Amino acid sequence: MTKLIDLKAPPILEIGKITLPEPKKITLDNGIPMFVFQGAKNDILCVELLFNSGRWTEPSPLTAGSCGRLIKSGTLNKSSFELSEEIDFYGSTIKAGAGYNTFSLQLFTLHRFFNESFPLFQECLFDIAFPETEIDLYKSNALSKHRVELEKNDYVADMAFKKIVFGDQHPYGYETSEERIKAINQTDILEYYRKELRIDNCAIFVSGNVLETHIQAINNLLGKKDWNKSSTGLPVSTAPPSGTIPQQFHQQKKNSVQCSIVIGKQLFNMSHEDYPEFLLMNTIFGGYFGSRLMSNIREDKGYTYGIYSGLQSLKFGGVYSIQTETGLEHKNDCLKEIYTEMSRLRESRVTERELTLARNYLLGKFMGKTDGAFNQVEQFKKYYVEGKSVDLFDNIVEKVRNCNAERIRDLATTYLNKENFSEIVIG
Amino acid sequence: MIQVSKKILKNGLTVVHHLDENTPFVVVNVLYKVGAKDEDPERTGFAHLFEHLMFEGSKHAKSYDQPLQEAGGENNAFTNNDYTNYYSQVPANNIDISLFLEADRMAFLNINQRSLNVQKKVVVEEFKENYINQPYGDVWHLLREMVYEKHPYKWPTIGLRTEHISEAVLEEVRNFFSMHYQPQNAILVIGGNIEEAVAFEKAEQYFGWIEPQTVTEKKEVIEPEQTVAKTKTVYADVPLNGLYIAFKSTDRYDDDFYVSDLISDILSGGQSSRLYQRLVKEQKLFVSIDAYISASNEIGMFVVEGKINEDVPVSVAEAAVWQEIELLKTELTEKEIRKTKNKILSYLNFSDTSIMGRTINIAYYEMLGDANGINQEESKYESVTLEKIQRFCNKYLTHSKSNTLYYLRKQHDQAN
Numbered sequence: 023m024t025k026l027i028d029l030k031a032p033p034i035l036e037i038g039k040i041t042l043p044e045p046k047k048i049t050l051d052n053g054i055p056m057f058v059f060q061g062a063k064n065d066i067l068c069v070e071l072l073f074n075s076g077r078w079t080e081p082s083p084l085t086a087g088s089c090g091r092l093i094k095s096g097t098l099n100k101s102s103f104e105l106s107e108e109i110d111f112y113g114s115t116i117k118a119g120a121g122y123n124t125f126s127l128q129l130f131t132l133h134r135f136f137n138e139s140f141p142l143f144q145e146c147l148f149d150i151a152f153p154e155t156e157i158d159l160y161k162s163n164a165l166s167k168h169r170v171e172l173e174k175n176d177y178v179a180d181m182a183f184k185k186i187v188f189g190d191q192h193p194y195g196y197e198t199s200e201e202r203i204k205a206i207n208q209t210d211i212l213e214y215y216r217k218e219l220r221i222d223n224c225a226i227f228v229s230g231n232v233l234e235t236h237i238q239a240i241n242n243l244l245g246k247k248d249w250n251k252s253s254t255g256l257p258v259s260t261a262p263p264s265g266t267i268p269q270q271f272h273q274q275k276k277n278s279v280q281c282s283i284v285i286g287k288q289l290f291n292m293s294h295e296d297y298p299e300f301l302l303m304n305t306i307f308g309g310y311f312g313s314r315l316m317s318n319i320r321e322d323k324g325y326t327y328g329i330y331s332g333l334q335s336l337k338f339g340g341v342y343s344i345q346t347e348t349g350l351e352h353k354n355d356c357l358k359e360i361y362t363e364m365s366r367l368r369e370s371r372v373t374e375r376e377l378t379l380a381r382n383y384l385l386g387k388f389m390g391k392t393d394g395a396f397n398q399v400e401q402f403k404k405y406y407v408e409g410k411s412v413d414l415f416d417n418i419v420e421k422v423r424n425c426n427a428e429r430i431r432d433l434a435t436t437y438l439n440k441e442n443f444s445e446i447v448i449g
Numbered sequence: 450m451i452q453v454s455k456k457i458l459k460n461g462l463t464v465v466h467h468l469d470e471n472t473p474f475v476v477v478n479v480l481y482k483v484g485a486k487d488e489d490p491e492r493t494g495f496a497h498l499f500e501h502l503m504f505e506g507s508k509h510a511k512s513y514d515q516p517l518q519e520a521g522g523e524n525n526a527f528t529n530n531d532y533t534n535y536y537s538q539v540p541a542n543n544i545d546i547s548l549f550l551e552a553d554r555m556a557f558l559n560i561n562q563r564s565l566n567v568q569k570k571v572v573v574e575e576f577k578e579n580y581i582n583q584p585y586g587d588v589w590h591l592l593r594e595m596v597y598e599k600h601p602y603k604w605p606t607i608g609l610r611t612e613h614i615s616e617a618v619l620e621e622v623r624n625f626f627s628m629h630y631q632p633q634n635a636i637l638v639i640g641g642n643i644e645e646a647v648a649f650e651k652a653e654q655y656f657g658w659i660e661p662q663t664v665t666e667k668k669e670v671i672e673p674e675q676t677v678a679k680t681k682t683v684y685a686d687v688p689l690n691g692l693y694i695a696f697k698s699t700d701r702y703d704d705d706f707y708v709s710d711l712i713s714d715i716l717s718g719g720q721s722s723r724l725y726q727r728l729v730k731e732q733k734l735f736v737s738i739d740a741y742i743s744a745s746n747e748i749g750m751f752v753v754e755g756k757i758n759e760d761v762p763v764s765v766a767e768a769a770v771w772q773e774i775e776l777l778k779t780e781l782t783e784k785e786i787r788k789t790k791n792k793i794l795s796y797l798n799f800s801d802t803s804i805m806g807r808t809i810n811i812a813y814y815e816m817l818g819d820a821n822g823i824n825q826e827e828s829k830y831e832s833v834t835l836e837k838i839q840r841f842c843n844k845y846l847t848h849s850k851s852n853t854l855y856y857l858r859k860q861h862d863q864a865n
Contacts, residue, residue, distance in 0.1 A: 029509045029553055029655075032545035037521040038473075061471060064798040094720060103730070106720035111784075113791030132795055159730060166736040166759065169688035173584040277686060280574070280582045312518050324570025327578050347578045379519045386521030389540055393472050396802055449582070 461633025494608020
């Protein structure tokens with residue numbers, strides 16, 4: 023039998039200083055800024071070229087993303103297979119992808135294969151031909167995968183939400199549709215590739231166990247004056263975001279046992295003065311496992327496996343949403359409880375205990391963002407993309423530390439009003 | 450090289466320490482050697498349901514999550530067929546909170562009707578979210594049942610049916626706890642910014658006094674060898690026909706495990722891999738295709754799965770997969786093996802960069818028998834040879850030992 027012993031909870035100690043260190047900055051011969059994040063036990067290295075581009079500047083919908091997915095589709099001299107075979111042989115990974123306002127090209131490699139892998143990475147940047155046959159195959163598979171995705175309620179709900187909030191012409195809002203997949207074409211992809219992956223549009227992030235020889239090699243290979251690309255970029259999107267008027271969109275789906283719920287609206291990004299304390303308010307509301315939404319709707323009522331809310335900071339604005347999946351029989355109760363929790367947070371002040379709990383949890387999360395080179399680079403990039411310095415990170419941490427219950431209620435009063443939210447239910 | 454040191458407390462609890470001075474955190478990982486394979490066939494999904502109940506508080510901590518979050522920590526857990534794993538990460542100065550909470554729930558879990566009722570509902574929603582309301586969501590239910598005749602791997606961790614979960618009663622929860630949640634059935638790993646001596650001292654302080662109860666010996670199940678190919682066909686509202694071919698494979702302790710993993714990578718690891726190159730890109734038979742192993746402790750599974758292109762007959766796609774399996778036995782070069790080893794080497798080096806991931810991994814290797822095993826993976830993969838690969842293919846990947854699941858699109862005349 024277990025011995026009876028009176029265990030006592032140890033005291034909780036304060037969370038110490040949290041700061042995001044400045045990386046080492048180097049400027050390549052052609053002016054590209056390069057940021058170095060040092061620190062990894064193993065002999066590994068990640069080189070990322072980040073372009074100020076993405077959906078915001080693409081000639082037609084889905085072009086930036088397709089350019090990323092086809093980044094190993096072959097050069098004039100090498101087939102896609104030959105290129106992939108070489109990269110794979112050195113155990114390296116080359117990835118590319120487009121965000122709303124970024125286009126990223128990454129190389130992950132071991133030290134011992136750096137010299138062989140880096141020229142291949144360079145080929146992906148300079149010489150990809152985007153052959154028609156590769157594009158056709160990519161489109162046909164993308165179409166099939168899209169049809170599978172459409173069977174998933176959460177995918178449909180999220181797409182409908184973004185479309186309602188930003189509009190179907192806006193780069194943050196447009197839908198992936200069969201027509202748009204079918205319209206992907208070589209001319210646009212090549213135009214995007216030539217005009218958007220430019221020297222004056224680029225920053226480099228190097229992380230891992232970075233040696234001086236790596237830095238020199240990067241400068242030799244990417245620091246030359248001319249990349250032989252277009253000197254001007256594509257025009258930026260001019261579609262104004264729609265979505266100031268909240269909408270309700272409910273769609274039933276045959277054979278569903280659960281429905282996907284998204285409740286959300288446009289909001290601000292990290293530059294906004296309310297951003298830091300809003301993060302804390304959101305943590306209390308639905309941002310962590312101990313949140314009000316989770317405690318009520320999962321832990322008390324058992325309506326869902328999980329419910330979360332979050333603010334996505336974008337370069338131009340932001341989007342705030344609450345997302346969950348619930349059994350059809352719980353749908354109405356679940357919706358009701360979400361709105362009840364909004365009004366509870368507006369109407370009464372949180373206790374000091376609840377505030378401390380959420381604040382410390384959030385501080386622990388911030389600490390995690392400073393832990394090691396790979397976390398630091400991810401965090402730094404977010405600030406860099408939005409044109410902010412790392413000081414903002416430290417300021418956000420301080421504002422979260424000093425936020426009080428009064429302020430939480432004020433923010434809830436300003437931002438958590440049912441009538442401003444769109445409501446999407448699929449299933 | 451990942452440095453680990455180990456100590457076994459008097460009550461049988463294994464404690465492993467790993468130092469990383471570059472992180473501001475300490476991670477506490479407690480692994481219990483109990484999983485879905487230890488369940489009553491009439492109560493499948495129980496180990497996982499129990500995992501949920503471990504977060505419902507204990508005698509000296511009304512809530513598990515709250516103190517941990519207040520200490521700036523985060524935590525989670527997962528259950529699979531072999532084991533159940535709990536992990537938390539806290540700023541290093543709050544290590545005591547984490548150890549206290551783990552020790553208290555190991556000794557005095559608060560088991561009550563209310564928690565059980567709520568968590569049964571939550572798990573049923575989880576079941577629906579991931580296994581019912583998803584296209585191809587029940588594939589693992591179907592495949593496991595085909596591949597295993599006797600072995601409890603024949604049901605998935607979530608359980609066979611939602612009824613098994615909703616019918617669970619409190620008495621079963623109590624029994625499960627005392628049968629499996631004992632110190633000698635657990636591994637505690639403390640990783641991160643904490644000195645070895647301090648870690649062992651605190652482990653002793655928080656866990657050393659827990660007196661163990663006897664843990665039921667596990668019976669060994671003899672799984673008969675498969676001699677005849679099996680097939681099954683299901684129809685569902687899915688946009689593409691799915692093809693799944695599964696074989697019984699080796700256990701995790703056998704050197705052949707590394708062989709099987711390497712083979713799955715030759716087939717589908719990376720864009721230059723055989724199945725992707727030939728069947729997706731050249732022959733355009735599949736939209737996507739993948740080969741992988743289940744990495745279970747005991748009899749594993751080797752699976753090839755693909756979504757077939759709309760206008761391609763299933764039989765044509767299936768024949769092409771078999772041709773690729775046969776080609777492994779006859780056409781394989783040293784260069785291709787080298788390439789695959791390099792990819793694995795890279796994966797191993799990139800996979801343990803976070804202290805949380807590393808600590809969880811150390812616990813896993815200790816469960817397999819030795820935490821230091823984490824440092825031997827590279828050489829084990831290196832020792833795979835062309836002969837070993839071909840021997841494996843001839844032994845395991847044969848038609849008579851295959852289990853083929855046709856997951857087909859419901860035609861309009863079959864729709865209700």
